[in-house]
Amino acid sequence: MTMHPDKLLVTTKLAPPRVSPNAITRQRLLEQLQRMEHCTVGVVIGGPGFGKTTLLVQWRQTMLKARAEVAWLSLSTEDRHLASFFVYLRAALGHLGIALENDIPLEGASGESVDGLVARIVEGAAAVSKQLYLVLDDYHLVSDSRAHRLIQRLLDHCPQNLHFIIASRADPPLSLSRLRLQDQVLELDCAGLPFDLAETRSFLETNLPSLKLSSEESHLIQELTSGWPASLQLIVLLLRARPEARNSLRDLGWMSDDLQTYLAEDVMVHLPAELAGFMERVSLCRRFNASLAAHLTGQENAGELLARMEEENLLVFRIVGDDRQPWYRFHPLFGEFLAARLERRDPALVNELHRSAARWFAERKLLAEALRHATASGDLEFAAEVVERSAPTSWGLDQVGPLLRLLDRLPQETLFSHPRLFFRGCLAYALTARPAKAEAWLEEYRRSGASQEGDALQHLRLVEAAIAMQRDRTDRIVSMLEGAERFDDDYSVVRYGPSALLAIAYAAQGRHADALRYLDEHPIAEADRNDEMALVVEGARTLCHLLEGRMADALNVGQDLFSRSVAAHGHRSASAYLCAASLAVVYCELDRIDEAREVLANRVGLLQWAMPDTMIRGTICRARLDLLQDCAANALAFLERQERHFRSIGLERGIAHSLAEQLRIRLLEGDHGGAQSCFVRLEPLELAHQGEKGFLSEIPMLVQLSRGRLALAAGEHEPAQAALQAVREYAQALGRSQLEVTALLLMSLGRSAQRQQVAAEALLVEALQLGRRGGLVRTFVDEGAGVVKLLANQRTRQSSQGEVTAYLDDLLARFRREEVTDRASLSPRELAIIQLVAQAMSNKRIALTLNISQETVKWNLKNVYAKLGVSSRYDAMSWARKHGLIR
Numbered sequence: 001m002t003m004h005p006d007k008l009l010v011t012t013k014l015a016p017p018r019v020s021p022n023a024i025t026r027q028r029l030l031e032q033l034q035r036m037e038h039c040t041v042g043v044v045i046g047g048p049g050f051g052k053t054t055l056l057v058q059w060r061q062t063m064l065k066a067r068a069e070v071a072w073l074s075l076s077t078e079d080r081h082l083a084s085f086f087v088y089l090r091a092a093l094g095h096l097g098i099a100l101e102n103d104i105p106l107e108g109a110s111g112e113s114v115d116g117l118v119a120r121i122v123e124g125a126a127a128v129s130k131q132l133y134l135v136l137d138d139y140h141l142v143s144d145s146r147a148h149r150l151i152q153r154l155l156d157h158c159p160q161n162l163h164f165i166i167a168s169r170a171d172p173p174l175s176l177s178r179l180r181l182q183d184q185v186l187e188l189d190c191a192g193l194p195f196d197l198a199e200t201r202s203f204l205e206t207n208l209p210s211l212k213l214s215s216e217e218s219h220l221i222q223e224l225t226s227g228w229p230a231s232l233q234l235i236v237l238l239l240r241a242r243p244e245a246r247n248s249l250r251d252l253g254w255m256s257d258d259l260q261t262y263l264a265e266d267v268m269v270h271l272p273a274e275l276a277g278f279m280e281r282v283s284l285c286r287r288f289n290a291s292l293a294a295h296l297t298g299q300e301n302a303g304e305l306l307a308r309m310e311e312e313n314l315l316v317f318r319i320v321g322d323d324r325q326p327w328y329r330f331h332p333l334f335g336e337f338l339a340a341r342l343e344r345r346d347p348a349l350v351n352e353l354h355r356s357a358a359r360w361f362a363e364r365k366l367l368a369e370a371l372r373h374a375t376a377s378g379d380l381e382f383a384a385e386v387v388e389r390s391a392p393t394s395w396g397l398d399q400v401g402p403l404l405r406l407l408d409r410l411p412q413e414t415l416f417s418h419p420r421l422f423f424r425g426c427l428a429y430a431l432t433a434r435p436a437k438a439e440a441w442l443e444e445y446r447r448s449g450a451s452q453e454g455d456a457l458q459h460l461r462l463v464e465a466a467i468a469m470q471r472d473r474t475d476r477i478v479s480m481l482e483g484a485e486r487f488d489d490d491y492s493v494v495r496y497g498p499s500a501l502l503a504i505a506y507a508a509q510g511r512h513a514d515a516l517r518y519l520d521e522h523p524i525a526e527a528d529r530n531d532e533m534a535l536v537v538e539g540a541r542t543l544c545h546l547l548e549g550r551m552a553d554a555l556n557v558g559q560d561l562f563s564r565s566v567a568a569h570g571h572r573s574a575s576a577y578l579c580a581a582s583l584a585v586v587y588c589e590l591d592r593i594d595e596a597r598e599v600l601a602n603r604v605g606l607l608q609w610a611m612p613d614t615m616i617r618g619t620i621c622r623a624r625l626d627l628l629q630d631c632a633a634n635a636l637a638f639l640e641r642q643e644r645h646f647r648s649i650g651l652e653r654g655i656a657h658s659l660a661e662q663l664r665i666r667l668l669e670g671d672h673g674g675a676q677s678c679f680v681r682l683e684p685l686e687l688a689h690q691g692e693k694g695f696l697s698e699i700p701m702l703v704q705l706s707r708g709r710l711a712l713a714a715g716e717h718e719p720a721q722a723a724l725q726a727v728r729e730y731a732q733a734l735g736r737s738q739l740e741v742t743a744l745l746l747m748s749l750g751r752s753a754q755r756q757q758v759a760a761e762a763l764l765v766e767a768l769q770l771g772r773r774g775g776l777v778r779t780f781v782d783e784g785a786g787v788v789k790l791l792a793n794q795r796t797r798q799s800s801q802g803e804v805t806a807y808l809d810d811l812l813a814r815f816r817r818e819e820v821t822d823r824a825s826l827s828p829r830e831l832a833i834i835q836l837v838a839q840a841m842s843n844k845r846i847a848l849t850l851n852i853s854q855e856t857v858k859w860n861l862k863n864v865y866a867k868l869g870v871s872s873r874y875d876a877m878s879w880a881r882k883h884g885l886i887r
Helices: 027-038 052-065 082-095 111-126 145-156 177-181 197-207 215-225 229-241 243-255 257-266 273-282 290-297 302-311 332-345 347-363 367-377 380-389 397-407 412-416 419-431 435-448 455-470 474-481 492-508 512-521 532-548 551-569 574-589 593-600 604-608 612-629 632-648 652-668 672-682 684-688 694-713 717-734 737-753 757-774 785-797 803-815 828-837 843-850 854-868 873-882
Strands: 041-045 069-074 132-137 162-168 185-188 316-319 327-330
Touching (some): 027 185, 082 145, 197 229, 215 332, 273 302, 302 327, 332 347, 367 380, 412 435, 419 435, 419 455, 474 492, 492 694, 652 684, 672 684, 757 803, 828 854
Parallel strands (some): 041 162
16 A cells, blocks of 8 residues: 555644744844735845744745735755655645646656646646745755756746745755846845844843843844844843843853854854865954965965855855955854864964964055954064054054054063054053053153154154043143144144144133134045044044034034944944044933934943043943933942942042932932932042143032032022032033033022022023023933923913923923823733734634644633733724724
8 A cells, every 4th residue: 555645744844933922023024025926036045043934934924914825845954855845845835725646757857747847836826816925945955956947947937926935045056037137036135134233122122021131232242143143042041041141241152052052063064174174264364355265274266165155154244345355254153163163173273373364464554453463373573563564554543452452462672672663552552541551651761762852752742642631631731732733744643633632622621612723724634534533533523512512513513423433444443432422422412312322332442441531421421321211220330330440540530420420310319318428429539629720620510519419409508509600600611501501400499499489580591591502401301300390380481482482392391201001011922913813813814824723822812811801802902902002
């Protein structure tokens, strides 16, 4: 007795795998797949773990909801030959209503017999009056050319109602050019499959509901994983098991044995030894091209191997650039995995490869990479020579990181035997909040008797000015650089650095017009418009507008500089970091909170190793965002950490700002004892900085402002008025209108508490006029309920219409909070079921659409009824519609 072939089928291959209810909806990709109705074939190409199957399961559910007919075939290695492939293809087509006989010959199929088979499939599809879709998942496992020929013929002769969707790790060996010309091919490739930042955040929130990750942590995870869904899932599993691992996210991938196993067993095990060894060697480089790969591996066919890696989507990505030879990079986690494998097996080879890479990069004047590899190989003398021989024009802020790593390892005798390296080292330390090291080097240089004239004098003056900036000695910068001739040097940091330092020093002294005039009189050359140091110079304009409290001007300049910095030098470049601090402050003041968080997110260096004003503004902005979006406890904890950091680097203005902000938050929270404790730590700084100019003069002002807040909270109104009047006079003297508005608001609150309404109103009107001119928002809102009451009372008294009235109305609108309906908490699956109920689907149809059993549908509906307090489908649907969950 012969068993019917269909009885031998593994039926689970004809249904999609079940997708976790916590999988996020790939909406942007699903929208692209909606074009399938007008295409003959859709091709989804991506490496392992990029979510191809999950995406197509979600698309299938969408199509079933629209009552389309969708069949599924999950292919396996057993289906690589025509015989098995066709048995399952026939079964899948049967699910679409296309019946084929069982006596069709499978082995030794001739072109004529294939054509006959195609004709029967085409006729069968044309006889069905519906749109038919067939998903072929893991198509890369099919290796029989006859199977490919069968699919090719089907595509060539496909009726309008039959559509194929092919998911594969590599481009299928099919000729699609004719269909492309006819716009009949929909293609999604590996570049579009990774999660974007919003999807990563949604995935983390859905899968880690009890572990509220900050925006910075989400950004960091996105950076580490590049949106690779498989690695995100493994990181979620690790964080569930070990929530404390969030404190060491940068090492998270390597805490995961699952990730190591996944890469070893699902990626590497299938590769030929030659290709695996090639990939390990080039993985030591953050980017590589065919020339570099051939240099490191000795493989003359390096270009072919790179093309194969790209075609097979082996977690390698092409980097956009102007070079004729394309550059590539590995996914960060995969690159580290490959490099670690090679390190364990042959550490001596790793050193040799780094040494070889250093020379290759140096010959092509790619200095940052040459330095990185030379330092990694321990060849410090060569690294020093690279810096010494390099042309100044080739050096920018992006080399600071590799340079610092080299400097920390160099013996002093090597350093002083390379003058150019010494000078750049001093600048690197001065620009990264390590002025003590730069000062020590300068002292050694002076003792050495080396030249201090000509270029050396210019260089020394710039280093001293940079050190003065880190010490907040802006008055010293003015005395050193004011009236000095512009530095004539090929090195942009030397050429433009003095302009940035002097403009910032002018702004610190309240000489905003002088700062802007100086920048106008010393314009950036058009050829240098996107040079990193030139962008930093222009960033001084943003700071001038910020200090003056002119938010619209600060926004216009800041947005342009930030976008140019990111476009020219990357999201993590030094110029982007510096521009981000000012732009985040502007966004926060304008109540564009999410944008402020996005700009500031994952920029730890900005808060710890930048210029003082950048660190301080970034710190206060980040704390206020934490207060708004998280809680006071986290904002205070962050400020306490920053206070300790500022103490460690001796930045007393940073300490004062951190303490003053802690005091403000504690008063808002009603913690008067905690606020007083902050003041006890803050007050001693006042005496040490009396009579200071520039940025250091902010310290006594912050003490006065905090003294005024405390006195106001204690009902000591006259001492409060005296302290706040001193703050107001300081703000007026230095042209800082935002600070003056704060002083006016607090003074108005005090007079109102004393029932001196005329005086209170006069102060409030001044604050509103100044605030409107500057475009201030959060300066009012952040002072809390007392200011709301003042503004509301003022609005009732103010009957005339005008710009100030419109501004007042806008402020009041921002204080209001609409009543939020208390919604029952439905799981993603329960919500999906309710949405299908609204389409009048039966339990059976819902089960088919969601790929679950009917019993599971019934059980979920029972839970929904209990949660919502309803007893029928109609009532549940009405509740969902009322609360905006369905249309």
